[in-house]
Amino acid sequence: MFIDEYVSAVLPIRGKILLVDDQVVNIKILHQLLNDDYDIHMARDGVQAIDMCKKIQPDIILLDIEMPTLSGFDVCERLKADPLTQDVVIIFVTGHFDEEKEVKGFQLGAVDFIHKPINPVITKARIKNQFTLKCQSDLLRKIALLDGLTGVANRRKFEESYPQSWLYCVRAKQPISIIMLDIDYFKRYNDHYGHSQGDTCLRSVAQAISSRVNRPYDLVARFGGEEFICVLPDTDYDGALFVTQQIVDSIIALKIPHQGSDVMAFVTISAGLASVNPSQDMDLQTLVETADKQLYRAKENGRNRVEAINMDSIL
Ligand SMILES: [Mg+2]
Structure with a gap:
């Protein structure tokens, strides 16, 4: 919103x-x-x-x-x-x-x-x-609790609402998923097109993410500079993977020119997804850290892609 x-x-x-x-x-x-x-x-x-x-x-x-x-x-x-x-x-x-x-x-x-x-x-x-x-x-x-530049939630809102979503899923015995997103070569974008256009790019990307993650309890927040985080309560690995791939595809579909990108001539985004069936004795930060590691892998493996892990399969 x-x-x-x-x-x-x-x-x-x-x-x-x-x-x-x-x-x-x-x-x-x-x-x-x-x-x-x-x-x-x-x-x-x-x-x-x-x-x-x-x-x-x-x-x-x-x-x-x-x-x-x-x-x-x-x-x-x-x-x-x-x-x-x-x-x-x-x-x-x-x-x-x-x-x-x-x-x-x-x-x-x-x-x-x-x-x-x-x-x-x-x-x-x-x-x-x-x-x-x-x-x-x-x-x-x-x-x-809003990010003034992009209009999505800010980091503070994420810090406030994530523990509540986590607790809800523990109690309701429902899965929860976290998606970490980072625009590819965004520093080069700013260097090439200037910060004002960089801001416009951030807004378009935020809007595209929001349009894919829009159930009442879902949250899209700006996590840092060109980094976004999505919290999807009540969403299992398969469902979240589908949404994450949709986000990545929807950013390409924006066709925002990006001369400095090694991926393609348009702005792209990398995504890391982690899902889990949470329990009382688990630390809620682990899910965020795991999604962040997946994002790092997506960057390593060529960007403009999703790397994902279902934590239930490794616990
Ligand atoms: Mg009376």
Whole structure:
């Protein structure tokens, strides 16, 4: 995904709000007030609220404190402890002003308090402010994990998401594959055509790789200068080998002229692939190092090619 698409993808047109209150009348009042500007979801108790929060991933929760079984504080604590829901913005709604309770609410991670009976103007303004802040911080976070030049993920994003993909595959008993890619004779390309054209070349190559590696959990990241890495969870050796060969072929198909290349008159790429059925006692760095060694072999063996290894067959 590229930066413009990213920006429009992370800036929702309408925010999602979850209203949680054990009194129907309170939900009704807030629903009427906010329904024109937000998508509204509702829950009548704490358990339902936590369930819905995981399912619909709201931007903001308006959370009643005084509820039977699970109080608003309990709900807040659980949401903040779960990685899946920890980023939701929580605003407490309470029947009476109590300084001690407000202190506790902020300590638990809430961002604001609204007092009943609801004042429509104040309530709307507070929610709008919090929604704007949430959109901005979501956007900044996403941009911080993008490579500014090519629009694919950056190395930091790879470092953050690879361990999660690995863990997922260990738990789900699924294979995982890593592809390391390096543009052939890229230094010569820059020397011959200049850095500005070098940047354009990097962008085209990144786009071609992304178009081949595009399932929701796949990741393409710029690893270094002209080096890219792909993480393919849930993908076995045969599947990954097919994708890797497609990437190598798609770079030739771009037909970007490259006078300085010893391979052919166009830009080409070398690829190293490693696949494994991961287990708890394996080091996740080994897979990356193995893919990197395969990339090195691809360079040694003439470039513009795939070298691959299925680690299950050697372990
Ligand atoms: Mg209540």
